Amino acid sequence: MSGTRFARFTGRTALVTGGGSGIGRAVALAFAAEGARVVVAGRGRTALDETVALAAAAGGEALALVADVTRAGDVDALVRETVARFGSLDVAVNNAGIFRGAGPVADVPEEDWQTLLDVNVTGVFLALRAEIRQMRSQPGGGTIVNVSSNLGPHKQARGLTAYGASKAAVSALTRGAALDHIADGVRINAVSPGPSDTAMSLRPGESPADRAARMKELSPLGRVSSTEEVAQAVLYLASDAAASVVGTDLVIDGGAVL
Structure with a gap:
């Protein structure tokens, strides 16, 4: 791509779940900028197509595939279609996730808890399983990065226990799977962002300006992380x-305290 400083991923295929917005979109565009063929996956076709268009406008190559990470059949098909289109799966970023269940544990609706587990935990497990099976079967193996959170694995905050528990599970999955499959040529790690410049980091009724003021108090860095900063870590x-x-x-959180 014209103007690209690095091209670390030329000739490689990268799959990004939750690639229609926020961190997922930033990751997809960063891979495309460094020469990767990128597949973005998620449940919303319109948002995915916008990511593809942004990649194309910058001279990159991307493909949108609709998939629900909570469904094993969708995830398996996603990996198969990626390989059918581009010949391999060299990098996977399991970014798809949601926020639910704010409030003390005793007040969290069971439906919110189950939805958190379905998307944030089972979704990552199903994606890992399908990606590892493909990567260990191909020459050169592959690498996987899961998107966890500073909340849960590393820090705690009142009223956010359910979400934090789901992300702690992601970090545990990462560490265990990494040990299970490094001998297969599959290298697995995670990033744990703190508050970043996404809608998910806004508290109910909070504006970006309100969030900026809050982060001046909570973060030694004095601001949220940009999605591009998280993408570069990935x-x-x-x-x-x-x-x-x-x-x-x-952990990418500017030293934030919650």
């Missing part, structure tokens, strides 16, 4: 520069 973990990094969970 690209590092997926790159050859991180060849000896296995099972790590990289």
